[in-house]
Amino acid sequence: MSIYEHFRHDEKEWIDQVLEWRSYVEDTYAPKKTDFLDPRQQTILRSVIGKNGDVEVTFFGGQSHTERKRAILSPDYMTPSSEDYDITLWNIDYPQKFVNLEHREILGSLMGLGLKREKFGDILMDTSKGIIQFYACKEVSDYLSLNFQQVGRNKIKLEELPLEKAIVKAEDGxxxxxxxxxxxxxxxxxxxxxxxxxxxxxxxxxxxxxxxxxxxxxxxxxxxxxxxxxxxxxxxxxxxxxxxxxxxxxxxxxxxxxxx
Structure with missing residues (x-):
């Protein structure tokens, strides 16, 4: 039975990508790190890789209850650390006395920078304290620092924080x-x-x-x-x-x- 029969027709391209990554790890004995994945992509990746082969997959999104996560495919004798996922935490400084920013506005402004959605993880918000943070792939840090300067018409400032300074995200729902x-x-x-x-x-x-x-x-x-x-x-x-x-x-x- 073909592996594709277990999934939707429009997921074939993603499955092919996963199989390519698995072959890379098997052939080179080197790990492969992904961008941020949504829950369905994580499920497919976990299913295709399985649990009994020479390649294992682990996930991390900045903290335990994040929805979007980066994955690392690695030889079964390797155990990735949180630092290996190359995730950066950003804090958004904005005029909170005069402005109320919403999740969709922040995501829309990030997408307006020309980067793929997969380069960003969860957006964390504590509206009672006016704190807004988000996770991103480390490799786009310089680009974000130079280009992410406003949300909508509101000027903002970015500050990179250690992961342990993140708003603690409760398990969703x-x-x-x-x-x-x-x-x-x-x-x-x-x-x-x-x-x-x-x-x-x-x-x-x-x-x-x-x-x-x-x-x-x-x-x-x-x-x-x-x-x-x-x-x-x-x-x-x-x-x-x-x-x-x-x-x-x-x-x-x-x-x-x-x-x-």
């Missing part, structure tokens, strides 16, 4: 066990939100649902482990584990719910 008639997008969402499946289908068809940050308008779209479902006006659902079927043929899942 609440964990919940659900059973669904299938792994269809509408079926899974309707088991989490307090609305009917018909209402959920309308949300999807109206363009209010994204899967792994991509718009999905097909109610029959099949969910997989590691998927993040973003629902406009409600929040996000991350499929942590697909646990198998019940005696009645329903699918048992563990999800993490983050309300907006």
């Amino acid at each position: 609440s964990e919940k066990q659900i059973t669904s008639s299938s792994l269809r997008l509408d079926a899974v969402i309707s088991q989490v939100v307090p609305f009917s499946r018909q209402k959920v289908q309308q949300w999807i068809q109206q363009g209010n649902v994204k899967v792994n940050w991509k718009l999905v308008e097909q109610t029959s779209f099949e969910c997989k482990e590691g998927d993040t479902l973003s629902i406009r006006g409600f929040g996000r659902i991350t499929i942590k584990i697909i646990e198998g079927q019940t005696k009645k043929g329903k699918t048992r899942l563990t999800v993490i719910l983050q309300k907006s």
